[in-house]
Amino acid sequence: MFLCLASLLAALELALADRKYGLFTGGFGQSQAVDRLAERALFLVSYAAAMAMLVITVWWIIIRIFRSRESWPPLFFLTTIVGGAYILLLALTFQLHQYFSDTMSFALMANLGGGSLTDALLFASDEIVLAVVGLALGLSAYIYAYRFLSRRFPKSCDDPAWPACGRLAVAAFLLTLILAIAVPMISSDVKNSLNRTLAWGLFTTAANRLTDFDNDGYGWVSDMPDRHPFNSTRYPLAMDVPGNGIDEDGYGGDLELLPLPPQPPLTEIAGKRPHLILIVMESTRYDVIGKRINGKTVAPNLEAIARSGSLISPVLSHVGFTTASLKSLFSGSLQPASGSPSLFRELKASGYEISVFSGQPEGFGDIAETVGMRENADLFLDGEKLKHLRAFSNGAQGSILIDEKHLLDAFAEAYQVPAKWEKPQFLYFNFQSPHFPYYHKDMTLNLVDRPLPRSEISAANKEKLRETYWNAVAYADQRLGELVVKLKRDGVWDDSVVIITSDHGEDLFEDGFLGHGHNINIRQNGIFLVTNRPGVSANGAVGLSDLRAIILSLLKGEKPVIPANPVLMTVGDLDSPTQIGISEGTSDITSLRLDTGEACMVEQNHCAHADHLSGTFRHRVERLIRIWGSARWQNRAERKRD
Template identity: 70%
Template sequence: MRNFFTKSDMRGKLYFGAILALICVLGGLELALADRKYGLFTGGFGQSQAIDTLTERGLFFMGYICSMAMLITGIWWIIVRIFRSKKSWPPLFFLMTIVGGVYLLLLALTFKLGQYFSDTMSFALMANLGGGSLTDAMLFVSNEIFVGIAALLLGLACYIYIFRWLSRKFPVRSTDLIWPAHGRLFYGLFFSSLLLAIIVPGASIDVQNGLNRTLAWGLFSEAANTVTDFDNDGYGWVSSMPDQHPFDSARYPLALDIPANGIDEDGYGGDLQLVAMPSQQPNTAISGNRPNLILIVIESARYDAIGTQVNGQPVAPNLEAIAKSGSVIAPVFSHVGFTTASLKSMFSGALQPAIGSSSLYRELKSSGYEIGVFSGQPEDFGDISQTVGMRENADIFIDGEKLKHLRAFSNGAQGSILVDESHLLNAFADKYAGPAKWDKPQFLYFNFQSPHFPYFHEGMPLALTDRPLPRSEISAGKRDQLQQTYWNAVHYSDQQLGELVSRLKQDGVWDNSVVVITGDHGEDLFEDGMLGHGHNINIRQYGTFLVTNRPGVTADGPIGLRDYRNIILSLLKGKKPHIAAKPVLMMIGDLDRPTQIGIAEGGSNITSLRFDTGEACMVEQKRCANVRSLTGSFKDRVDRLIRVWGSARWQNRSKAERD
């Protein structure tokens, strides 16, 4: 077979070189954006598996280059096949625009750049029209949006420069009409890249997770998994969870284990033995006295906020005062470790409620309550409002989307909007200015967002730190300063809680109100090298607290957010709820397709299992081993975890089938 290029085929070299240069530029842009958003190489918020060693980086770039090489040769092969019989070449600029445009479009969709750009620009414009300065406007956009725009402009400049240089270097001649053969070099490059791409990720789970964040690798892994999925069950050989039964469509990773059928469908814990699971209760009516309900959720508030001091000052004095005269349970565990799922469980009493299911909003509305929502985040994000009936039942609905013009940061993506608590309290004071509003029982929901990453915004007082750590300086090496910044934010939310309590007492409604204060999940602050929540199952990321002004709320062991609905309904009926001991299920991801599961039981004992690596841990002991090698009490704990998870899945599936 001939070489990839004939000696006279300079035009072919020009085309191949241009596409190679273009994809290299796009690859650099992609990695810069991925590092900014996910902290692939530097770590940061939400990144538990940074590629931070020399070996991991070498393996990552080897895998990334291999996937890009397959993309390049694939594009080149398509061009050759389409135009080989033509008498002329397609315009180089046209080809590069098509290739680059498609890739840029995919990047824009992946990183939601369009939404960031348009919203950031409009926000800066409004700030200037309102009397702000150009400097302020630039500060507003000095985040990942600015980085993204700069990278796009740099990529465009490189694109134009390389195109012009190659055009001068290899001018078009009438004789340059011979198309190259796609021979040994082509096939050698493609299949060697394929082989390396299969081998490289197996060396490190961090490398594999990093590669999964990139487009070229995603295309390759999806195609490879599809090709090797012989039984069409969604799992092939090239996967973080390879199919151990490639020709049995009933047995694969995360398959629904059917109880008592003698088959271990998912490959964990043997045939499923069901355990009793709490079920979601139907809507119930509240009659009689019908006290007010005031529910305050403090974003990312850890279980140890109560009792923590910084430089001799308590972090949450108002919270502690309410707990002292009422009740406190800590830790309380989120089931998923993220806001959207946590709020759904809290309001519905279910692990994974369906849209339209029973909830506090629906039952209190039908019980004659007026409902007011005052939230510093968009409550439609992640279908929170739709699932639990928040907007449809609220008489007053003020959230981060409605107060978007008052947000603390320029980023307007729904998941990033943060409105200071003071604006929520101002809105509350305006809507509840007269005592007549309290003639009917009220259900008020407040969501305080200040402790959300990056833990500081303009206007927040500095009570527990002299200098908050700027977002650009957040790193594991500055853990102490970061933690002070975080606790200062929690302290600020506690101050705003104090303002709300004072207002309720001033209006004479405190004694006739059930007040519940909680977090939606916790936060890791580099204690184990991790910053964020919902990425590792432990007490810091998943543990929060329940505080109420009503005494007598007790529990035999850990409770989960799904227990809140029953606790609140009991309190509204004048009862003192006691929660019996039971394992609390936690997950990373969806109930049916989690990457990790865990249970909390017996105090604060946490058992976890990662499906992508097979690593099981007794988290409180920092003891881990492969799930296939466990014995004794360690194996008993993991088997119990698998049974709880499998039973929850079976219950959820059975309910869905009944509905």
């Protein structure tokens, strides 16, 4: 019976995990799928051990509590408690409410306007069926367990029919502990996938805490095991104090600080103040300029602006995720604190009116709060406010996408009076169509006859996927062209600094990965800067955080001076990344995985363990570690001043 219970819970969890993370099938944002036979075998053994340990341990605890009573009630309680609690934790972990309530309410609103309840139900059929089937199965299992256990199990906890569950629990614990230590050394893909599961995650968290002898947050079972288990000042990702002769974080020896440029101070624009039109094209890669699909130009409007104005490509996104990228763009900092200087704060102080037309929720990841977007905007329309117009039914903040048409309609309505332009304006547009899954029903098919449906997105269909992606970029460019036409028709184009850029790039199964922000390379981190102002160029690497200074120079009528500083990139937070990288030229990228020690000269596709490097390769990695350590130290100092 308990094998059936555990099997049902495991099947439910693994199905949800594969749907959300693509553990076995891969997919968007999943860089470490368990897709080989040996990996799957190791995963299933480890997962089964963790599930067995959890179920048997809870079973043993309940038996001990109810030792003096009849045996079936504790078993029934076990079914109820373990099954119910596990399902509740799964619901919280996978945020199932976003699959059900919001999806169905949106579908009803969208379709009932046309008077069709049938269409509304069909629109949400997947989620409704999943909910009904899950509820029916749960009730059936509950009733069956009650009747079965009350009749069939022994009446005393001392009955020899009971297994020696205490010994079984210890055995399962030891097996899981051995696997938890061994798996990271065998396969990072399996380790990453196991960490997505509940029983394994609960166990490794507890085991790591128990083996964290110096209470520094790192034990034997952490992603980065503690090499100094009895020294609380030395552990992975510790802040390396420069010049003290100690290598606190274990990377590159004692930190030698390098001078890095500070975050630019708040700057006000005086005198003649041109309008600023800033357009961010979500997930659009650096190679959009010059890209052709089936003989057709992907972004003719973007290319036309670049020809008459300026182009810098590639520009490098520091993190490869939207939230951190937009914060860097607006603040000029790698990791700004809330309230830091930003374009929104300084242009508001300079007398600009500010309008936001965004196809995503700008509160997602505290973007708006950090850079002062909402508090300084005179008109604020984002994905959350326009939620009723979203292209997809999912109500999760990260999944809301508003078609650019709605943004341009709102802009046309707000700026239909010419007098609006008599005061300097700062307009921020965020075009979301190039975001995964790269197609929605209102999108024009400029480059393809049939877009690849979401259900068919896989490495096997990568060529069709790439065409679908570039078609989405072409659609955003089409809407950009419509915006340019209106700006020129209203006579404000020449009086405006127009900036078009992106937040990050996108891997399209070039290395077997789909998405962004999971590895440092030119496809995931490489973007572009196009402006209608000529004469903007760079001789070295340019990062997204450099754009604020470039924009302010253009608004002041000055030629931007872009210093030749290294561009730091991270996978994850600046203080606790899994991978770091730098670029000091137009194409060279050096990267280092802090969890596995793998270092790469990315442009040469050459990788080796950081402990076995020499010559130029070693020098590049050592410089990368120094720049990362210096940036962390500077960021810490700036936050203390704030």
